[in-house]
Amino acid sequence: MASAVRDLELDLDAFEGPFDLLLTLLLKDAIQPSEIDMAGIVVAFVERLAERDELDLDACGEFLVLIAALLELKARHLFPDEEAELSELEPEEAAEELARRLAEYRRMKHAAVWLRERLEEEKGRFFRIGPAPLAPEPERRLAQQSPLRLVEALQALAVEPPHVSLSHMALRFPPVGQFVERFRALLLRRRRFDFDAEVQGLSRVEQAVAFLALLELRKEGEIAISQAAAFAPIRISRADDTITYSDDGRMLQWTARSA
Amino acid sequence: MDRPLRLISSNPVDELARTIEALLVVASQPLTLEELVEATADDAERIEIALGLLGERYREGRSGIVLQKVAGGYAFGAAREAAEACARLFERPVERGLSQAALETVAIVAYLGPVSRPEIARIRGVAADSAVASLVERGLISEAGRESGPGGAVRYRVTSLFERVFGLESLAALPRLDDIGEDQAAIRDRLLQVAEARAS
Amino acid sequence: MDRPLRLISSNPVDELARTIEALLVVASQPLTLEELVEATADDAERIEIALGLLGERYREGRSGIVLQKVAGGYAFGAAREAAEACARLFERPVERGLSQAALETVAIVAYLGPVSRPEIARIRGVAADSAVASLVERGLISEAGRESGPGGAVRYRVTSLFERVFGLESLAALPRLDDIGEDQAAIRDRLLQVAEARAS
Secondary structure, three states: OOHHHHOOEEEOOOOEEEHHHHHHHHHOOOOOHHHOOHHHHHHHHHHHHHHOOOOOHHHHHHHHHHHHHHHHHHHHHHOOOHHHHHHOOOHHHHHHHHHHHHHHHHHHHHHHHHHHHHHHHHOOOOOOOOOOOOOOOOOOOEOOOOOHHHHHHHHHHHOOOOOOOOHHHHOOOOOHHHHHHHHHHHHHHOOEEEHHHHHOOOOHHHHHHHHHHHHHHHHOOOEEEEEOOOOOOEEEEEOOOOEEEOOOOOEEEOOHHHO | OHHHHHHHHHOOHHHHHHHHHHHHHHOOOOEOHHHHHHHHOOOHHHHHHHHHHHHHHOOOOOOOEEEEEEOOEEEEEEOHHHHHHHHHHOOOOOOOOOOHHHHHHHHHHHHHOOEEHHHHHHHHOOOOHHHHHHHHHHOOEEEEEEOOOOOOOEEEEEOHHHHHHOOOOOHHHOOOOHHHHHHHHHHHHHHHHHHHHHHO | OHHHHHHHHHOOHHHHHHHHHHHHHHOOOOEOHHHHHHHHOOOHHHHHHHHHHHHHHOOOOOOOEEEEEEOOEEEEEEOHHHHHHHHHHOOOOOEOOOOHHHHHHHHHHHHHOOEEHHHHHHHHOOOOHHHHHHHHHHOOEEEEEEOOOOOOOEEEEEOHHHHHHOOOOOHHHOOOOOOOOOOHHHHHHHHHHHHHHHHO
């Protein structure tokens, strides 16, 4: 009979559907517990009980456990900072605090009822919201201004803009092709070379372009690139020359793919 | 019926009363005594006399225009006898479909404002976000600064439109709710009884 | 003065007139005869009679509220004798100064006017539409014909309000701009030349 609880149909402000779906959504954080009117759930359950002749104790038990858990979840959600504060209270103090809050809420409920009645009374009183049809246009007024401000404004417009230096734009930016050709020529003369040694003395921009040229050559399959470790010198060798030599003369096997 | 009218036209406040009529008929909101003093460049006492005459002229049963003392000021509204005709022509967008949650929320803001959303949620026991948003959109509450401290929550208070819609002369016209104070003691006793029963 | 009032209070259109008063005081737009027919559920002829009575009651010199027939229908407005008080009611706080964009624009119009929006934009290097619109709204500049040729742009010049705000007896009293140029043509050339240099 436990399904009497989980199948419980709810029609709340924030949720409409069976209780077990609500639980699922709450556990998945798809609904905030603070959005849920717990009293509404209790009322729905009590109404469901009342519809049946016999008292289903199993269902009541399951419901109590679930609703208590939900209440705790909601309380934590609503008063995250007060958990510690409230737990330090003596039972009498806690009851006092709770009573104070319940009384406050009850007062506000009364106030809401009073406002509702008031609204009903005032329903027959119409008034205009917003401007009148023939209201005068509000006039914008400006304080007295000095004519010198006009002069200043035009003087600012008459100042030649400062000559913007473009020297930083004039960085030497050699074409990649230049390094491609240079490295090809180098590899015709030598089987391998050290990239760092080759670009030593060049500007950072030139070094960057030189590296782009390496990548270009490697993409074309013309060279193999190797590096013994991070930050170790980059070695370049002909792609057809799969045998390269380390500094100490040991023979090392490289392929273009391995780098 | 002729007496106050003759009074208006022969009394020196006659012209002042006409000026006030003019101001009230073009004003977008209730006008306070101070605003009337400023606009008419006349003195408060004479303005109050003039308002008295206008109140006599523009009252239920005598005129379709009714002078109301509302929202801390004076405003013209329609006579109640014209409600049916008004309802055929004008919507009441501010209060139409005001939910129970919104009413409770606006009650909290009216009595305790300026008050923040977390405070409202604490009292109602339910998050107040959508109720607050709907009240702001209707113009019944508006932002009123923030709670102190960095990142303090926005606080809200009721607007003069709230007072107008609920026909309140001012917030002081809200009924005192202190008389429900005894409830707190009753609730506390009940809670303690429950606690003792559990402990025993 | 008593006749129409007695008529209102004893005539069967009395209540209808009060209803129309109520509708007009609530409306934020002028109401047409059709709208009044719809709202009052009464017939047009009787409504016109009631409007006639209201026109007699709410007219200049007699009332601060004046019934006016405007393009869109009937509406209540303020009496002319209350214009000054109404202007004070709707007065905005005095603004201390103009924005930089408005100041540049009004300076160009003052020294080089009449001048068109495209020319102002060329000199300032940014579109001048909103600055020009705001200055027109403030009454500091106004339209002054068009540039010659078909489809010539509207030209603007400063107004007498501009002269008052800047404390000038006439435009001849504008401070000289010798460091920019000796006459209007020289100033214009110089400003355009700088603008071009800035753009390149």
